[in-house]
Amino acid sequence: MVEKRQPIPVKEAIERVMERARPLNSEIVPLDLAYGRILAESIIASHSVPPFDRSPYDGFAVRSIDTNGASGDSRISFKVVDHIGAGTVSMHTIGEREAVRIMTGAPLPDGADAVVMLEQTVIDGDTFTIRKSFSPLENVSLKGEDAKEGEMIVEAGTYIHPGIIAVMATFGYAKVSVSKKPVVGLLATGTELLEVSDPLEPGKIRNSNGPMIAAQLARMGIEYRLLGTLPDDEEACYELVKKAVDECDAVITTGGVSVGDFDFLPAIYKRLGADVLFNKVAMRPGSVTTVAHVNNTFLFGLSGNPSACFTGFELFARPAFLLMMGCDKPYLPYEKAILTEDFTKANPFSRFIRAVYESTPNGAFVKPAGFNKSNAVTSIARGNSFIVLPGGTRGFQKGDEVDVLLLGTEEGVEQWMLD
Numbered sequence: 067m068v069e070k071r072q073p074i075p076v077k078e079a080i081e082r083v084m085e086r087a088r089p090l091n092s093e094i095v096p097l098d099l100a101y102g103r104i105l106a107e108s109i110i111a112s113h114s115v116p117p118f119d120r121s122p123y124d125g126f127a128v129r130s131i132d133t134n135g136a137s138g139d140s141r142i143s144f145k146v147v148d149h150i151g152a153g154t155v156s157m158h159t160i161g162e163r164e165a166v167r168i169m170t171g172a173p174l175p176d177g178a179d180a181v182v183m184l185e186q187t188v189i190d191g192d193t194f195t196i197r198k199s200f201s202p203l204e205n206v207s208l209k210g211e212d213a214k215e216g217e218m219i220v221e222a223g224t225y226i227h228p229g230i231i232a233v234m235a236t237f238g239y240a241k242v243s244v245s246k247k248p249v250v251g252l253l254a255t256g257t258e259l260l261e262v263s264d265p266l267e268p269g270k271i272r273n274s275n276g277p278m279i280a281a282q283l284a285r286m287g288i289e290y291r292l293l294g295t296l297p298d299d300e301e302a303c304y305e306l307v308k309k310a311v312d313e314c315d316a317v318i319t320t321g322g323v324s325v326g327d328f329d330f331l332p333a334i335y336k337r338l339g340a341d342v343l344f345n346k347v348a349m350r351p352g353s354v355t356t357v358a359h360v361n362n363t364f365l366f367g368l369s370g371n372p373s374a375c376f377t378g379f380e381l382f383a384r385p386a387f388l389l390m391m392g393c394d395k396p397y398l399p400y401e402k403a404i405l406t407e408d409f410t411k412a413n414p415f416s417r418f419i420r421a422v423y424e425s426t427p428n429g430a431f432v433k434p435a436g437f438n439k440s441n442a443v444t445s446i447a448r449g450n451s452f453i454v455l456p457g458g459t460r461g462f463q464k465g466d467e468v469d470v471l472l473l474g475t476e477e478g479v480e481q482w483m484l485d
């Protein structure tokens with residue numbers, strides 16, 4: 067008698083996984099290795115930005131009061147008493163009708179409260195004239211206008227993108243505290259599996275899930291331990307998974323999670339005494355995705371079918387790893403888009419269709435990325451998103467608005483947006 071599995075809604079499955087995920091500790095890395103990591107400390111402005119009043123233009127620093135009344139008919143003349151570029155501080159205090167020739171980024175000299183752009187002057191030796199008046203602080207980049215000393219700039223939990231690298235450099239963070247990455251073991255199971263470099267043989271296929279998951283992990287900045295590719299042999303798989311559980315924060319397997327005679331993962335979870343969070347999800351593809359937990363280690367039993375495997379990783383493993391890394395936005399970004407093709411199949415379960423999403427000036431559009439069965443591999447290659455159709459629906463038409471989850475973005479969202 068084949069075991070009857072109880073499907074649970076996708077949202078509940080995700081919640082069960084996320085409830086078990088615990089943030090890992092942090093580690094210190096040099097700034098040049100921080101890109102793509104998750105901040106484990108908040109970035110506080112250690113000084114004001116800019117740190118001094120400075121010139122935003124190449125021109126002349128003047129006292130605005132001296133410019134009052136300037137016009138085309140009545141030009142006012144200034145005497146240039148110093149000349150500075152960025153990085154140099156003038157020792158002069160500007161007096162009446164005096165000016166310092168100043169370059170972009172140089173600190174405003176004492177006494178000056180406005181900057182005249184070079185283009186606004188007529189220069190004659192060490193004097194120049196202007197034809198308009200300037201108000202106090204005109205063309206001055208004020209100390210602290212970008213950030214005040216002590217201000218919170220980026221909160222812990224944020225994905226470190228190049229802009230965050232820029233502020234950390236600004237504030238002298240030569241090293242920064244980031245969350246540790248999970249150690250993830252990767253095992254492809256299947257007697258039919260060949261290595262990528264092997265020629266095809268009757269009844270065999272090349273292992274595409276292993277390299278795919280490795281790349282899904284790489285896209286998140288996570289390295290993996292390749293546990294290997296094993297035939298459908300319960301004993302060999304058990305020994306390998308058992309060993310990996312002690313060494314890894316998560317073990318991802320592909321294949322062998324359904325009810326077939328050579329699907330040994332359910333028996334392996336039992337022998338390990340693992341707590342199975344679920345073994346059936348009301349979704350297509352990926353309904354047999356199984357997630358278990360033992361000794362503080364996650365076991366992600368992804369389906370062998372490539373589209374199901376891919377989907378199971380993105381929906382369950384990805385947010386769990388991001389939560390473990392302290393990320394405050396672990397979920398795939400959500401959009402609405404207009405379907406540009408009919409999709410008339412019934413959806414007994416929530417359906418995740420590999421899709422091509424395009425954002426245009428006329429709105430966002432989406433269409434299935436080709437052959438879309440659970441065992442499809444080409445639509446994963448052609449897609450950049452999932453169309454999500456709710457369970458219990460059918461007959462989506464061209465022009466309908468549908469839910470879309472975007473793949474491969476650096477930053478996600480705080481909440482799972484769908485049921």
Ligand SMILES: Nc1nc2c(c(=O)[nH]1)N[C@H]1C(S)=C(S)[C@@H](COP(=O)(O)OP(=O)(O)OC[C@H]3O[C@@H](n4cnc5c(N)ncnc54)[C@H](O)[C@@H]3O)O[C@H]1N2
Nearest residue numbers: 254256273274275276321322323324329353369370371374
């Ligand atoms: N009687 C039932 N049969 C099946 C059910 C079911 O509920 N009752 N579920 C179906 C669903 S849904 C899926 S999905 C698959 C899941 O199968 P498994 O996760 O057990 O995976 P396998 O049986 O090992 O392989 C399935 C399929 O995928 C190919 N495969 C496996 N590994 C790889 C790999 N690394 N790279 C590329 N392709 C791989 C394998 O050759 C099979 O074709 O079960 C349904 N059956």
Ligand code: MOO
Nearest residue numbers: 351352353374440
């Ligand atoms: O797990 Mo299966 O992918 O629902 O087709």
Ligand SMILES: [Mg+2]
Nearest residue numbers: 322324326329
């Ligand atoms: Mg199977």
